[in-house]
Amino acid sequence: MVTLDDLLNMSPEDILTYNERPDDAGIRNKTQLYFDDIEIGQELPKYIYRQTPTHLFRWSASIENFHRIHYDLDFALNHDKNPTILVHGSWKQSVVPQFLKDWTAPGGWPWKARFEHRAMLTPNDVLIMWGTVVDKSEKDGMGIIEREIGMKTHDGIESMPGTATVVLPIRDGKEIPYPFVPPKD
Amino acid sequence: MSQQAESKMTPEVQAMVGVEGEIVEMLGVVDEEYLRRFAQALMDPDPMYWDEEWAKKSKYGQITVPPIMVSYMSSRVPLGQGDPVTQAFKENPFSDGIGSVKKFGELPRVPTDLVRVVNGGNELELFEFPSIGDKIRFQHRYADIRERVGREGNSFLLITRETKFYNQDDHLLCITRATTIRR
Amino acid sequence: MVRFMAIHNVPGITEEQFKQKLDGVSKWRPDRRTTILKVYADLDRGKIISECEAAEQQHFEDWIGMVGWNVESIHSVDVVCQVGNFWTF
Numbered sequence: 465m466v467t468l469d470d471l472l473n474m475s476p477e478d479i480l481t482y483n484e485r486p487d488d489a490g491i492r493n494k495t496q497l498y499f500d501d502i503e504i505g506q507e508l509p510k511y512i513y514r515q516t517p518t519h520l521f522r523w524s525a526s527i528e529n530f531h532r533i534h535y536d537l538d539f540a541l542n543h544d545k546n547p548t549i550l551v552h553g554s555w556k557q558s559v560v561p562q563f564l565k566d567w568t569a570p571g572g573w574p575w576k577a578r579f580e581h582r583a584m585l586t587p588n589d590v591l592i593m594w595g596t597v598v599d600k601s602e603k604d605g606m607g608i609i610e611r612e613i614g615m616k617t618h619d620g621i622e623s624m625p626g627t628a629t630v631v632l633p634i635r636d637g638k639e640i641p642y643p644f645v646p647p648k649d
Numbered sequence: 650m651s652q653q654a655e656s657k658m659t660p661e662v663q664a665m666v667g668v669e670g671e672i673v674e675m676l677g678v679v680d681e682e683y684l685r686r687f688a689q690a691l692m693d694p695d696p697m698y699w700d701e702e703w704a705k706k707s708k709y710g711q712i713t714v715p716p717i718m719v720s721y722m723s724s725r726v727p728l729g730q731g732d733p734v735t736q737a738f739k740e741n742p743f744s745d746g747i748g749s750v751k752k753f754g755e756l757p758r759v760p761t762d763l764v765r766v767v768n769g770g771n772e773l774e775l776f777e778f779p780s781i782g783d784k785i786r787f788q789h790r791y792a793d794i795r796e797r798v799g800r801e802g803n804s805f806l807l808i809t810r811e812t813k814f815y816n817q818d819d820h821l822l823c824i825t826r827a828t829t830i831r832r
Numbered sequence: 833m834v835r836f837m838a839i840h841n842v843p844g845i846t847e848e849q850f851k852q853k854l855d856g857v858s859k860w861r862p863d864r865r866t867t868i869l870k871v872y873a874d875l876d877r878g879k880i881i882s883e884c885e886a887a888e889q890q891h892f893e894d895w896i897g898m899v900g901w902n903v904e905s906i907h908s909v910d911v912v913c914q915v916g917n918f919w920t921f
Contacts, residue, residue, distance in 0.1 A: 476857070488694045492703065513692070526683075526690035527721040530734060530746040542912060542919035543743060545833045545885060547867035554721065555691070557771055561716035562693045571708060573775070574716065580770040583864055588857040619858055642708055643777035643820060 467507055468594045468616070476514075476590040476618040484509035486566055496571050498635040499607020504597055508567055508611070511559065511593035515551050520587065523555045551585035556615055556624050563593050563613070564630050572632040573644045577613065579626025590618035595628065603647035606640055607632040657804040657831075658796040661760045670789040673754035676725045679783040683722065684714045691715055697778075713778035719785045719814050720825050723753060756789050759808055761831055769807055769828035777822050784817040792826060805832035833865070835909035835921045836884045836892045840901040843878030850875070853899050862898065866891045883909070 466482050474482075486494065486509075520534045532539040533550050540546045557579075564574030585591065592615065599610035609632055615624040631640050688698045696703045697713050704712045726733055737744040779785065792811035798804055809828045815821055850873050854860050860868040866886040873880045880901060884892040889906065896903050912919045 485692075486694075488696055491695050491697075519690075522686075523690045526686040528724040528726075529721075532744075532746040536746070538914050538917055539745075541869060541885070542914060542917070544745075547861055547869075547885065553768070557773070558691050558715060558717060561773060561775060562691060562695075565695075565716065576772065576774040578770065578772045581768050586857075586861070588861075621864065639708075644775065 465507060465509065468510065468592065468596075471510060471592055472616065472618070472620050474618075479590050479592065479618050480512055480514060482510060483512035485511045491566065491569065494566070494569050496569075497567065497632055499600065499602070499609070499632040499637075500635045502597055502600055502607070502609055502632065504599065506597040508563075508595035508597075511563055513559075513591040513593070514589070515555075515585075515587050515591070517549060517587050520549055520551065523552055527554060529554065546584060548586045548588075551587070551589070551591075553581045556581070556585075559593055559615070560613065560624075560626070560628070563595065564628055567595070568630045568632060571640055572630060573640050573642070575629050575631050575644065575646065577626060577628040579613065579624050581624060583617065583621045583623040585615075585617065585623050591623075592616045592618070598627075602634065605634065605638045606647055607634045607637075608647065655804060656796060657761055657763060657806055658794070659760075662794060662806065665757075665759050665791050666794050668756060668791045670754040670756045672786055672788045673723065675719070675722050675785040675787065676727050679714055679719065679722070679779050679781055679785065681781055684718065684781065687718050687721070688715060709778060712781050714780065716775050716778060717773060717823055717825065719779050719783075719787075719822060720812065722785065723787060754787065754789055756791060756810065759791070759794065759806070759831070761806060763806060763831040765832050767830040767832065769830040771828070772824075772826035774824040774826075775822075777816075777820050779814075779816060779822050783822075785822075786815045787812055799832070803832065805830055833885055833887060834889070835912070836886065836889060836906060837909055838882050838884070838892070838896060838906045839904040840880040840882065840896075841878055841904050842880055842901050845873070845875060845878055845880070847873075847875060850880075853901075859899075862895050863891070866895060868895060 471479050471482060524534050533544050533546060534552055535549055537549055540549045560577050561574055568574050595611045595613040597609055598612050601608045609630050611628045613626045613628045614622050616622050633640055684698055693715060701712055790811050793809040795807045796804055807828055807830055809826055811824060811826045813821060813824050868882060868884050870883045886892045909921055
């Protein structure tokens, strides 16, 4: 697996060739990760995106968000003084649970995440959704994995620094309950 | 001796902690068409969203939708309530496009003279994936308000608004929290 | 943030050379607060006009230095008409 540092040393065009977002088949064939096999410092697959203005329009339409900064270039440049139309914070926010869900599937659970919105992102930016395991523990027979997460641009700007807690089953242990019941402290 | 910053955590501000908005039932139900557009725009190809046979064999037992999709469904404005977009531009030719859109279940304003608003971060907590046909209710609450002092010695407030989303069976599906900085 | 424009004299510049100066995000967005919004080129006469949004003129000048085009004059922009809309800065 290519590391985040490797990617950040590549050109934007080269970064795009390392997208590890699973397709339909990738999700169907995903094998379960177990708590036992996870190592501190382990990097997660990198989700790579490059939005176009049409992608931004599609997101705005799908959630009925008519904020002009995302599709009206004239307004974005001259009223809000933004560099161009901007990638939605709401889209970034929705990538986070997808990113967690895919990694924990099929039997784990994408429990929670916390993040901040920092740099403005534009259609020309190549975006890297990344995560690194920073801690692990067992609680109530469940494997708790703590991660640092973020979405960096191709030039290394962190646009969404955050943390996430996900749950993986312990090998030969119990199933993670669904609906999810958080472990007792 | 430096002048102490004037505290912005007044009794009136403190009293807002825990204030809840009305419980709002979302327009319609979680539907396939919203799911289709949302999942495509999100670029999430998960067969859980569209392959009924595969979804039935999963631990979820049925088609589910992207985890926080329901948090955007509250933007749906029912028919018969005027046209918010036309209204927005009638009120302000330089409207940003969202100014007049009515938001349901909104909380009362925190009574502070700090007017500059900056995004201070978001949190998500997931418990159950919503399903097609779910009737969603949500409620906002001021979960926390804290005061901090900035580098220049001025006080600012961190206001956390929490929203809980439930389905028709009163299952808590997810919680979203948004913190704004008022300075 | 302030809007600026500059007039450059770059005799003999080719389309390829012009594109090469601007063909990456970091070339027209040298930092997160400086954006080169639009650049016009009259290649025959070697005349270029660039438009920039930046926190201060020095940041625009830094970009001009990076791109290496001779600058005839730099102006701050007070008002723009774009596709029939007027914007005052």
